[in-house]
Amino acid sequence: xxxxxxxxLLVIGGGPAGHSAATVAATIxxxxxxxxxxxxxxxxxxxxxxxxxxxxxxxxxISAIRNAGRLxxxxxGPVHLDMGVLSAHLHSISSKIESSMVDLLDSQGVEMIRxxxxxxxxxxxxxETDDGDIEIEFDKVLLSTGSRPWVPDWATPDExxxxxxxxxxLPELPEHVVVVGSGVTGVEMVHIFSSLGSKVxxxxxxxxxxxxxxxxxxxxxxxxxxxxxxxxxxxSRASGVERTAGGVVVHTEDGxxxxxxxxxxxxxxxxxxxxxxxxxxxxxxxxxxxxxxEYNVTNVAHIYAAGDVCGELPLSSVATxxxxxxxxxxxxxxxxxxxxxxxxQAIFTEPEIASVGLEEVHAASEGRKVRITKVPLxxxxxxxxxxxxxxxxxxxxxxxxxxxxxxTVVGHHASELIAxxxxxxxxxxxxxxxxxxLMVHPSLVESIAEAAE
Ligand SMILES: Cc1cc2nc3c(=O)[nH]c(=O)nc-3n(C[C@H](O)[C@H](O)[C@H](O)COP(=O)(O)OP(=O)(O)OC[C@H]3O[C@@H](n4cnc5c(N)ncnc54)[C@H](O)[C@@H]3O)c2cc1C
Numbered sequence: 172x173x174x175x176x177x178x179x180l181l182v183i184g185g186g187p188a189g190h191s192a193a194t195v196a197a198t199i200x201x202x203x204x205x206x207x208x209x210x211x212x213x214x215x216x217x218x219x220x221x222x223x224x225x226x227x228x229x230x231x232x233i234s235a236i237r238n239a240g241r242l243x244x245x246x247x248g249p250v251h252l253d254m255g256v257l258s259a260h261l262h263s264i265s266s267k268i269e270s271s272m273v274d275l276l277d278s279q280g281v282e283m284i285r286x287x288x289x290x291x292x293x294x295x296x297x298x299e300t301d302d303g304d305i306e307i308e309f310d311k312v313l314l315s316t317g318s319r320p321w322v323p324d325w326a327t328p329d330e331x332x333x334x335x336x337x338x339x340x341l342p343e344l345p346e347h348v349v350v351v352g353s354g355v356t357g358v359e360m361v362h363i364f365s366s367l368g369s370k371v372x373x374x375x376x377x378x379x380x381x382x383x384x385x386x387x388x389x390x391x392x393x394x395x396x397x398x399x400x401x402x403x404x405x406x407s408r409a410s411g412v413e414r415t416a417g418g419v420v421v422h423t424e425d426g427x428x429x430x431x432x433x434x435x436x437x438x439x440x441x442x443x444x445x446x447x448x449x450x451x452x453x454x455x456x457x458x459x460x461x462x463x464x465e466y467n468v469t470n471v472a473h474i475y476a477a478g479d480v481c482g483e484l485p486l487s488s489v490a491t492x493x494x495x496x497x498x499x500x501x502x503x504x505x506x507x508x509x510x511x512x513x514x515x516q517a518i519f520t521e522p523e524i525a526s527v528g529l530e531e532v533h534a535a536s537e538g539r540k541v542r543i544t545k546v547p548l549x550x551x552x553x554x555x556x557x558x559x560x561x562x563x564x565x566x567x568x569x570x571x572x573x574x575x576x577x578x579t580v581v582g583h584h585a586s587e588l589i590a591x592x593x594x595x596x597x598x599x600x601x602x603x604x605x606x607x608x609l610m611v612h613p614s615l616v617e618s619i620a621e622a623a624e
Pocket of ligand 1: 189218224288317443447477478485487488
């Protein structure tokens, strides 16, 4: 095996995948260079996870104020949102996170180059910087260039027709926004804008929002949207959007035209794989994504790819874990491949939706026999005390072995509550372990023990 200190690792793209690979590889002893064209932390910190969840936090605070009357708190008067202050808050969070990530790489001796990275051969690359090109030689390379929102050819983005990238710089709250796309990003944006006070129309191209999830989960979310006045247009697929004097008009394939002030496009993503020099190293792509094996190796043995550019499971948590595993793998350590079925995922709406492992909809489609136990949060004292009793906890286990196979939590703080179920799925624990764990009373997590009964 090559001495670690001799291995030169080049990372192109310093988002969650690239950053985690660089820090772990540098800790083990490799010589690491990261080329990043925007900010260390990537799209995840600049536009995606962090600013969107900071907006969710503002929207949650507004809803809590609006619903405070239920807990006996006097009317606090109309709530006003200052988009300028919110925007400045989001940008300050992103820059704090970026500087702590840069400091970490710096302290580990990682070389950081601000510029556009491109392969020029099997072991060579160039960083195109403002001060000219820098040639780099490497032994191994990780391509972790991420993705960007996909824009359909019938839309031309401007200040009123926008993707999630522009949301954080809006000068004012849209009066009426049509959200195109009812997947995870679309529903999170519906939640944000409807809580902040915009009128929202959601185009749902299938039978229900979140078409790949349990219908029961989607129904809880749809009810919550309807309660707050969101218009759901089912079976409606957008076919065009144009500017009008006062705003936009969105056209649908079934012949509707919806007038609004703004249109938000949340219809998927496209990989950042162009102008990366893939052809010079003979790297294959599929619809622009870079296919990899279970260790994130491309069709070229010393070239790795990770995160959204691979199109596997586009989550920051997944990209980070892939990066960590890649660093160890490329330095010759044994690593277990990532098991995508065990990834805990959350949708930050109100109520939140979190799941891990096998879902009921997938067990049914695989014809797999499972034991499903479910308790409503309406039976949980803490949920009732807090006035957030919408939702449920569901635990799925193997009827023969009683091993936990998966679970879903729909409710306040579901993204935190999923943790014990995720641990059980990862460690192959039996439902009895959840049942016998003495949880705090009163707490939301008690419902997990109860659902394990
Ligand atoms: C609105 C939204 C909210 C989200 N919220 C969550 C969430 O709450 N939780 C979660 O887990 N996931 C979330 N995601 C998904 C998450 O953001 C992505 O999965 C994650 O960013 C992928 O990380 P990455 O390292 O692959 O790429 P990125 O974060 O996209 O980073 C790639 C970096 O590479 C740079 N780059 C690209 N090409 C080059 C080049 N040639 N040279 C140099 N640099 C280059 C890019 O500028 C970028 O900085 C969200 C996504 C969206 C759209």
